[in-house]
Amino acid sequence: MKIHQKLKIIQKATGKTQSQIAQEIGVSFATFNSWINQKSNPRMKMQNKINEMYLEVTGQKTIPDEIINAKKELLKIKSLKYKNLIEMIVKNPDIQNEIILKLTYHTNKIEGSTLSEAETASIIFDNVSIPNKTLIEQLEAKNHQTALIKMFDFISQNKKLDEDFILKIHSEQIHPFSDGNGRVGRILLSAILLKENYAPAIIKQEEKQLYYTYLNKSQTKDDYTQLEDLICESIFLGFDIIERKTRQ
Incomplete structure (x- = not known):
């Protein structure tokens, strides 16, 4: 699954705005909006952060x-x-x-x-x-x-x-x-x-x-x-x- 798809699922699952999710990830609204609309791709560090959030909101994460x-x-x-x-x-x-x-x-x-x-x-x-x-x-x-x-x-x-x-x-x-x-x-x-x-x-x-x-x-x-x-x-x-x- 591509990053922009995961971001849309995160937004739908949490009910949060793009600005709120961007703040949690640690980027600006403009950067987040660019990712979710496929205008740019996040660096690997941010991709890992998004993947972690995606696993958490979809119930796929296992906490040690x-x-x-x-x-x-x-x-x-x-x-x-x-x-x-x-x-x-x-x-x-x-x-x-x-x-x-x-x-x-x-x-x-x-x-x-x-x-x-x-x-x-x-x-x-x-x-x-x-x-x-x-x-x-x-x-x-x-x-x-x-x-x-x-x-x-x-x-x-x-x-x-x-x-x-x-x-x-x-x-x-x-x-x-x-x-x-x-x-x-x-x-x-x-x-x-x-x-x-x-x-x-x-x-x-x-x-x-x-x-x-x-x-x-x-x-x-x-x-x-x-x-x-x-x-x-x-x-x-x-x-x-x-x-x-x-x-x-």
Whole structure:
């Protein structure tokens, strides 16, 4: 496959603009535009970089175990710094609200919400109704907030994560979600992490296509390396919120 074809696949898979991809590669927009329109060819160093990006976004890249294990070890070190992470979150409104906002905004955006982060904050914290936005996506924001608060309370009481918990979150807390399984899955992931004294995983909406690609790869090819790597990075984002807020 030629370089310009790989660049088009990268752009489609990530949903990013030419300028954004050019910045990631480390070239100007004009240079990138010249490559994708077959007006010039990148040097070998840049071709290698493009090939690496192509393998990553198409789920063909395998991340070495030592890299994954190193990230897991660093996350464990971060976890050990806190005696009781869920208690800290529940007792600190600034931390809890920031985590709720990030989780709600990104998870709903992944499922197709058109709300901005600022609009999401207005809805869930100020009970504001946003004009020109659908009622369903505004309800989904409020209901996701409710589900997270319920989950935090559940974990803080050291209750068991079982089928009853999943059904309760699904049916009582995040209805109406027309496609709730993805959101429930991400809430459950954060619940499991908090249960083990790790920060919630903030899977960013910018990673949507990669997230779905890696999920599919784990299910069809039994290769979890890229999904594990993405989740590790998402947990780091959760710890970043906690560390930043505790320094303030």
